[in-house]
Amino acid sequence: MKIINDQFYTKENVVELCKKSLLQFNNYDVFIEPSAGEGAFLNIFSNTLAYDIDPKQTKIMKQDFLELDLNFNNKKVLVFGNPPFGSRSTLAKKFIKKSISLGANAIAFVLPNIFKKAINQTYKLFPEEWKLINIIDLPKESFYVYDKSQYINYHVPCSFFVWIKNDRSNLPNLRKNKITLEIKEFIFVKRNSLEADLTINGNSGKVRFPHEITNPKAEHFIKINTNFDLIEIKEKLNNLIYQKYSSVNGGNYWINQDQIKEAWIEKYYK
Template sequence: MIITQRLIVLPFIMSLMPMAEIRQRIDAQYCEETERRLSDECLADVWGGKEAVRRKRESYRRLHDDHERRVSSGFMSKEMSLNRFLDEMVKMNTPPGLKGAVRGSTFNQIVKEAIRDVMLPEDRFEVQFEARPHRGAAAGKMNEIPDWYIRDRETERTMIGYNQVDLWGGGQQRNRGDKYLLQPCDPDHSTTRVVCVIARRPEAIDENSYVYKIFANGFQQDRLCYIKDLKRIILSFFHQEGKTIGLHRQSTDKFYTKPGAVSECIRLWRQHVLVDAQSDCVMEPSAGAGAFVAPLVEVCDNRLFTDLHPAHAAVERADFLTFRPDDWAVLRVPGKVHVVGNPPFGRQGCLAHAFLKKAMTFASTVSFILPRSFKKDSQQDRVDRHFHLVASMDLPEDSFVIESVDHRVPCVFQIWERRDTLRAKAIGLTATFFEFVKKEDPHDVAFRRVGGNAGSVYKETADKSPSSHYFLRFTNGQSLDENYRRMCSLVFLHGNTTGPRSISQQELLRALDCVGDA
């Protein structure tokens, strides 16, 4: 697929998708969680870590001290805390260019997580980020480095991906929209597909607008999508629909929990959760075939079992994510509501988080089987801080069955309890004798962060991919060999993920902390 810089005025040969269908597709695909992660509030800490912003932050600290002495000026109320003031200053004064760069980098990471979560077989599919394809149908035909590509080694079909927060904001966004969505498809569209992944919802669309043409052509040809629809487009293009790929089931999968795993979960649950059989209520919102039904019936007189696709007589049909607790009389009890179960996981645990968030709006305790990644601080920091983790237990990896076949999934059973006090967030560690740098910057070693060889350290880095390695530059003045030996001595527990083995920067820093400073 040869892509030129010359823009072509599109002769719209096909009839364009109706406006109503476009709005329906946007409503169905738009992901609030993605936009939340790209919001000023979520990125403030990242911006605040940049040197230019840190200097401004200190300046505003001094200003704030002056204002405290001159409260009568009315610049700020007494109630606004110092930290709140500084955070507001960070959001207001971070340079627009830096905000855009951080937002774009964060969106790239979100898309990267979604693609990895599809879990295409590694022996058949090549997945690369920020690199040109050198083999397959698209080899040598891209004049712009894509954000990602996927190549099927058997058929040489290749999907090229570009990530844009939006495609109508001007500059590069508009150029990519023109180039990849408003130009006619190339003749080899069946073997090579360019896909633009976006995050933002357009403020307005009318049938004469540029935005309408972008969505009409993109949606109609599966060349434009939000993060929610990316997996479908990937599987459809590579003819993988309907196959059990990855470890994160869809809500329609016949994904059952074995009785032995349920018994262990209930045993731990009864040790930590006190249930009043008459005044409390227990609920299983993803009951499916009813694995938790019998043990919960024994515990409480008031109970509710629901599922989007029930497969047990005691389970009622309901979509928990649109569920209204007030509509169910059984939940209006004088005591507490306890939610227990095994929810679907979704990409990077997004459905598990959605189930947790929903349950925590009305329950006193929430006890779920979750991806083992929920043992990580980064996942737990996303949980409502009024809830505290009171117990966590690893489950055997063969605790589940899909279509009567054992399915290995690294999972954990966690019990969260509502309290009046807020849970403290995890304190991040900082590197003491090295820096994380880009591959193109001077560096000393590459550290494998994902895959079967995660934790390996390499002095030869030319062939190491930035998508699967950290690149480190030592700063402690010791020899390369001494630092290399120290890095090689680290020991990691690879059980805290549901998908491929992975080591976060914080896990690397904690491992180094265990062996002491250099």
């Protein structure tokens, strides 16, 4: 099922799960919902500025948030809601960066679970002064879509992430630092390296021998370390599960090398 403009909507019970963590921002001056959809989040704050490229309510302004040009003159700004994710979460990251550029003091977004990973909490996305203060795991089928006007439950593995800028409270910072993951059985080598024994496809997770692949750009190349059996390692790699790292609609994903290492450690080292 093809979803137009990333239009999948948040269920009311899921909004209620997120609401408690938003009420701490009641004293803020400006509330922005950048992709308001059908308005699921609009009843939390009475004076929310709501935008969407395809608004479903009259109080939602027709506006591409990424093209928005506003100056809030040092007011305290909360940007919140369920932004579109896009392929490999590229749109979600654009919404985060745009929120920061508009002067947001807090960002509270429904995001794919890959944003729990250190690679998606870097200073490049959230500068150093940002603290991750809350992550609320969302239930299965937290969303719905319309297919020919029919309401259909929809699942993407997601959580509700709450970030604050320059927070001086005693709230713990849940932000992760990038951890070096050491694997003794294999190493990653350069693309098309003659040393490679196996490849892992970044889209499917399928493990193959280098001579079997047709598109090297979609592959991670692996060299098996001495004293480890090639066929055994190939079988073990094929048994890894990557769905928890899904980053785009419908559970499709791109697997990076750290995620392969994490999946290996979780399955075989713990």
